[in-house]
Amino acid sequence: MKSRSLSVLAMIAIVSLAACGNAGDNKSADAGDHAGHNHAKEAPAPATQTAPAVAQIKDDMLDAVYRQYASLTTALVESDMAKAKIAANAIEAGAKELKGADAVGTAATRIAAAKDIEAQRVAYSDLSNNLISLVKKAGMHGGELYVDFCPMAMNDKGGYWISGIKEIRNPYFGDKMMKCGEVKETLQ
Structure with a gap:
């Protein structure tokens, strides 16, 4: 079992490394009509968001999937469909090795196959909800992760996601409403 987990971790690492040179400019930022909302357009976000090194989920395989x-x-x-597809493929591979992560793998498959950024974001909502449950069940080995919520996501039904930083960086709207949302829970 240990060698199988190491093999999957290695596969995830290879997919991640392959992603470095394959990010095309396949972007779309159509988030629907939100003209009446009072959200100023934010400056472009920094290139990456990674969880702090101290934040670690107790289950090593789940931690790799979270990365x-x-x-x-x-x-x-960043509204980058190509990078989203690469990450989704890595999540799908890792989810196959996680007990109770079938829904995570299914959502990741939908993200990788999506034809537009909005379809990716809808599947991301499902993936996030399932991943939040898995992380809560596994617990944290150290550090903190944040469960964030945007009330306007999913046609005003709301959408959750996990973040390694307290600052809101909204994956449901990108730079159209970068700071829309709030931290709902801290996982420690």
């Missing part, structure tokens, strides 16, 4: 999820979140914040 790819952080890359996926960054890709959606």
Whole structure:
């Protein structure tokens, strides 16, 4: 089992390294009509969001999947479909090795196959909800992760996501409403 986990971790690392040179300019930022909302357009976000090194989930395989999820979140914040697809493929591979993570793998498959950024974001909502449950069940080995919420995501039904930073960087709207949302829970 240990060698199988190491093999999957190695596969995730290879997919991640392959992502470095394959990010195309396949961007879309259509988030619907939110003209009446009072959210000023924010400056472009920094290139990446990664969880602090001290934040670690107790289950090593789940922690590896979370690292790819952080890359996926960054890709959606940047409205970068190509990077989102690469991260989703890595999540799908890792989810196959996680007990009770079938829904995470299914959502990751939908993200990788999506034809537009909005479809990726809808599947991301499902992935996030399932990943939040898995992380809560596994617990944290150290550090903190944040469960964030945007009330306007998913056609005003709201959407959750996990972040390694307290600052809100909204993956559901990207630079259109970068700071829309709030931290709902801290996982320690």
